[in-house]
Amino acid sequence: MEINKDNLIKFNKKILNCREIFPFAALLGLIVVASFLSPRFLTFVNLRNLLSQVAIIAVLAAGQTYVILTGGIDLSVGSVLAVSGAFTGFLIKTAGFNPYLGIFFGLLLGTICGLISGILVTKMKIPSFVATLAMMAAARGGALIITGGTPISIFPEELTSLASYWGPISGLAFIMLFIYIIGQFILSKTRYGRYIYAIGGNEEAARYTGVQADRVKLFVFAFSGFCAALGGIMMAARLDSAYPTAGEGFELDAIASAVLGGVSFAGGVGSLVGAFLGSLIMAGLNNILNLMRVSAFYQYIARGVVLALAAISLSKGNKFAK
Amino acid sequence: MNRLEVKNVSKSFPGVKALENVSLELNAGEVLGLLGENGAGKSTLAKILNGIHSPDEGELRVNGKTVKFKNPGEAKNHGIAMIHQELSLMRNMSVMENIMIGSEPITGMGTVDFSGEYDAAKEALDKLGGGINPVEKVENLGVGAQQKVEIARALSQSSSIFIMDEATSSLTNEEINKLFELIDELKKNGVAIIYITHKLEEVFRICDKITVLRNGKLIGNVLPEEVSMNQVVSMIAGKAVKDLSPHEFNSKEGPVFEVKDLSSRGVTGTKLEDINFKLRAGEILGITGLLEAGKTELSRALWGMEPCESAEIYLDGNRVDINSPKVALNNGLAHVPEDRHLHGLIPNMDVAKNITLAKLEEICSMNSLINFPEEVKISQNWIENFKIAVSSYRQKVKNLSGGNQQKVVLSKWLQTKPRVLVIDEPTRGIDVGAKEEIRKQIQFLAKEGMAVLLFSSEIDEVLSLANNILVLCKGRIIAEYKSEDADKERILANAMGIKQDEEVI
Numbered sequence: 001m002e003i004n005k006d007n008l009i010k011f012n013k014k015i016l017n018c019r020e021i022f023p024f025a026a027l028l029g030l031i032v033v034a035s036f037l038s039p040r041f042l043t044f045v046n047l048r049n050l051l052s053q054v055a056i057i058a059v060l061a062a063g064q065t066y067v068i069l070t071g072g073i074d075l076s077v078g079s080v081l082a083v084s085g086a087f088t089g090f091l092i093k094t095a096g097f098n099p100y101l102g103i104f105f106g107l108l109l110g111t112i113c114g115l116i117s118g119i120l121v122t123k124m125k126i127p128s129f130v131a132t133l134a135m136m137a138a139a140r141g142g143a144l145i146i147t148g149g150t151p152i153s154i155f156p157e158e159l160t161s162l163a164s165y166w167g168p169i170s171g172l173a174f175i176m177l178f179i180y181i182i183g184q185f186i187l188s189k190t191r192y193g194r195y196i197y198a199i200g201g202n203e204e205a206a207r208y209t210g211v212q213a214d215r216v217k218l219f220v221f222a223f224s225g226f227c228a229a230l231g232g233i234m235m236a237a238r239l240d241s242a243y244p245t246a247g248e249g250f251e252l253d254a255i256a257s258a259v260l261g262g263v264s265f266a267g268g269v270g271s272l273v274g275a276f277l278g279s280l281i282m283a284g285l286n287n288i289l290n291l292m293r294v295s296a297f298y299q300y301i302a303r304g305v306v307l308a309l310a311a312i313s314l315s316k317g318n319k320f321a322k
Numbered sequence: 323m324n325r326l327e328v329k330n331v332s333k334s335f336p337g338v339k340a341l342e343n344v345s346l347e348l349n350a351g352e353v354l355g356l357l358g359e360n361g362a363g364k365s366t367l368a369k370i371l372n373g374i375h376s377p378d379e380g381e382l383r384v385n386g387k388t389v390k391f392k393n394p395g396e397a398k399n400h401g402i403a404m405i406h407q408e409l410s411l412m413r414n415m416s417v418m419e420n421i422m423i424g425s426e427p428i429t430g431m432g433t434v435d436f437s438g439e440y441d442a443a444k445e446a447l448d449k450l451g452g453g454i455n456p457v458e459k460v461e462n463l464g465v466g467a468q469q470k471v472e473i474a475r476a477l478s479q480s481s482s483i484f485i486m487d488e489a490t491s492s493l494t495n496e497e498i499n500k501l502f503e504l505i506d507e508l509k510k511n512g513v514a515i516i517y518i519t520h521k522l523e524e525v526f527r528i529c530d531k532i533t534v535l536r537n538g539k540l541i542g543n544v545l546p547e548e549v550s551m552n553q554v555v556s557m558i559a560g561k562a563v564k565d566l567s568p569h570e571f572n573s574k575e576g577p578v579f580e581v582k583d584l585s586s587r588g589v590t591g592t593k594l595e596d597i598n599f600k601l602r603a604g605e606i607l608g609i610t611g612l613l614e615a616g617k618t619e620l621s622r623a624l625w626g627m628e629p630c631e632s633a634e635i636y637l638d639g640n641r642v643d644i645n646s647p648k649v650a651l652n653n654g655l656a657h658v659p660e661d662r663h664l665h666g667l668i669p670n671m672d673v674a675k676n677i678t679l680a681k682l683e684e685i686c687s688m689n690s691l692i693n694f695p696e697e698v699k700i701s702q703n704w705i706e707n708f709k710i711a712v713s714s715y716r717q718k719v720k721n722l723s724g725g726n727q728q729k730v731v732l733s734k735w736l737q738t739k740p741r742v743l744v745i746d747e748p749t750r751g752i753d754v755g756a757k758e759e760i761r762k763q764i765q766f767l768a769k770e771g772m773a774v775l776l777f778s779s780e781i782d783e784v785l786s787l788a789n790n791i792l793v794l795c796k797g798r799i800i801a802e803y804k805s806e807d808a809d810k811e812r813i814l815a816n817a818m819g820i821k822q823d824e825e826v827i
Binding site: 189190191192194195197198201202204205206207208209210211212268269 | 625627647648650651657659664665666667668669670671675679680681682683686690691692734
């Protein structure tokens with residue numbers, strides 16, 4: 001393409017219309033500021049740790065983004081993470097299952113939890129906030145029952161090796177990248193992704209047009225449950241234990257990551273690329289505050305401020321993009 | 323001195339002259355019936371009186387004083403109250419809270435004075451004959467009682483001019499009688515009422531004078547005792563304005579689409595009874611009727627969106643059970659909905675994605691992966707074909723004009739290559755140029771052999787396009803015409819449910 005003024009303006013407009021530009025700029029800003037604040041930020045070891053720290057929340061955020069894109073929300077991801085991790089641990093340690101089989105059944109359990117939420121939303125017509133709040137409570141109970149309230153520890157190498165480093169990046173980061181690549185591919189290249197956006201944009205019209213909205217919604221909740229279970233197994237691998245209290249409050253971090261990445265709560269707008277950038281901003285912020293030895297109490301305030309600023313800039317950005 | 327005077331008021335919108343030099347007068351204690359077809363200018367006039375629009379020319383006088391409303395609040399301050407078609411009450415709150423909202427009496431502590439609120443609400447209700455407990459929740463009341471609460475609210479805000487828009491549309495006969503008693507009470511209280519309706523018998527029952535509008539122009543101010551119903555019908559109808567003539571059609575082939583004994587339960591609106599019709603390839607069958615005639619319900623039923631009590635639907639002679647849009651779509655039906663914003667479009671999506679949405683699987687490899695170059699080609703074809711004014715196929719549909727949005731909806735459905743096109747109010751709310759283009763396109767499709775079922779409340783539109791015309795009234799097919807014997811006045815009289823001496827085919 002010839003570079004002239006028109007093309008340049010078109011290109012600029014395209015970039016400005018792209019919702020991911022805000023979180024991208026924010027992430028760049030964060031990196032620049034952080035590398036000035038601490039010389040340890042831009043080191044290989046730190047970045048490597050950052051990527052494996054972000055992995056679990058980012059995987060939850062991927063499933064969460066699918067649900068939010070259809071106009072719903074999934075509050076149960078933290079609890080589903082715990083119950084799936086505990087179930088996998090129980091099968092491997094107590095029941096003596098083959099580790100891979102244990103992982104398979106853990107993922108299956110999470111997916112079933114998601115499907116149940118989906119059935120409550122589509123067939124019973126319960127708002128997703130309430131349906132997944134119920135699942136959040138029930139799944140946490142399940143995790144406590146399976147573990148008897150105490151952590152299940154010391155797993156075979158097949159499981160723990162997921163968290164070890166394979167070359168420069170960890171197994172956890174590989175899993176995260178895999179989920180994001182597949183997830184973004186489904187969203188932007190397949191018709192199921194198109195239906196997700198259509199339902200979030202105008203569910204009535206999508207139904208009228210013959211889109212089987214209930215099936216698509218079941219799928220997104222199942223996907224979110226699957227991602228949560230994957231998060232649970234990643235966590236068990238990393239800590240070499242499955243805690244009944246694992247993932248408490250993670251649902252909020254996952255939602256925050258999606259919002260920071262420009263995923264609209266009204267549905268129909270946003271992408272996994274955005275959610276990924278959002279997760280990186282959250283983790284990067286935590287990381288630099290830790291490096292600077294800021295107290296955890298103040299870190300919560302910093303997170304709240306950043307989230308509010310992101311929401312404000314996105315609502316402004318929306319007006320500009322019109 | 324007149325309570326309300328409208329003098330030479332005109333109002334234009336881009337591309338449309340909505341009102342032209344309209345005048346009327348209304349005294350205290352009088353009821354004026356405002357009549358006209360859809361698009362005649364009734365709602366524009368109501369919106370001007372209610373402060374939603376301001377007139378381009380002319381003036382309004384309330385109690386002899388010239389007034390200019392900038393917003394509905396100012397109209398309310400001058401005593402003008404609108405009683406809406408859809409009720410505007412907070413259903414979760416009590417009757418008295420609804421009546422007193424915005425003017426709650428306050429105690430010395432700064433809290434709401436409930437006993438004072440109760441008394442004031444009761445007083446307003448008693449003026450209307452009482453019978454409603456002020457502490458009852460609105461959601462426990464019937465539609466008629468809710469309307470009474472709405473009127474009581476307007477009264478308590480000392481409104482003296484009421485605009486009632488299709489006030490009886492969701493009332494039972496008994497409730498209608500009660501409303502009319504209430505209107506008598508209001509008249510005694512010196513309230514002046516503009517009564518907008520399409521039900522002539524109601525106008526003749528309660529109105530002191532009649533104003534008829536057609537195409538934004540004042541056709542006449544008459545007194546009910548001086549005219550007959552049929553005279554009023556011809557004032558409303560006027561001469562048919564046809565921008566096209568129906569195409570030649572005399573196929574002897576069997577019907578492509580046939581509906582037998584369709585009856586609905588009327589869960590969402592008008593109950594349909596004994597609907598029967600046949601549609602041949604290349605034919606445009608027009609179905610017309612007024613508000614609540616059952617037009618919307620019938621069109622939704624054919625798309626699997628309205629529960630039917632009984633219905634036999636045949637495509638090419640084969641019985642099909644249409645219980646969801648997907649089934650209808652797979653059987654070669656397409657449905658351009660009445661409300662394109664609610665049912666037709668995904669506003670945040672671009673033109674190309676909207677056009678391919680209905681049969682996306684057809685441009686997917688392995689039934690899943692979207693073929694993007696194919697999508698672009700398809701959307702560019704339709705953009706060219708329909709002259710859709712867009713900057714690119716990536717433009718979001720929410721930023722298009724009404725006419726262009728409708729062309730996108732039509733493209734989406736034609737892309738499914740339907741054999742039967744159901745099209746509901748195809749030209750509602752779009753500018754004149756786009757209207758004509760869309761009508762020509764519909765006719766072209768029929769000439770090419772498509773079977774078209776055209777739902778329209780614009781009788782002129784049906785007369786311009788349809789080979790055969792069905793008239794719906796109160797959920798039944800009340801008359802049937804061939805295009806050559808169709809007559810606007812007779813169709814309108816049928817639709818209004820007025821019996822005429824001529825025989826009906």
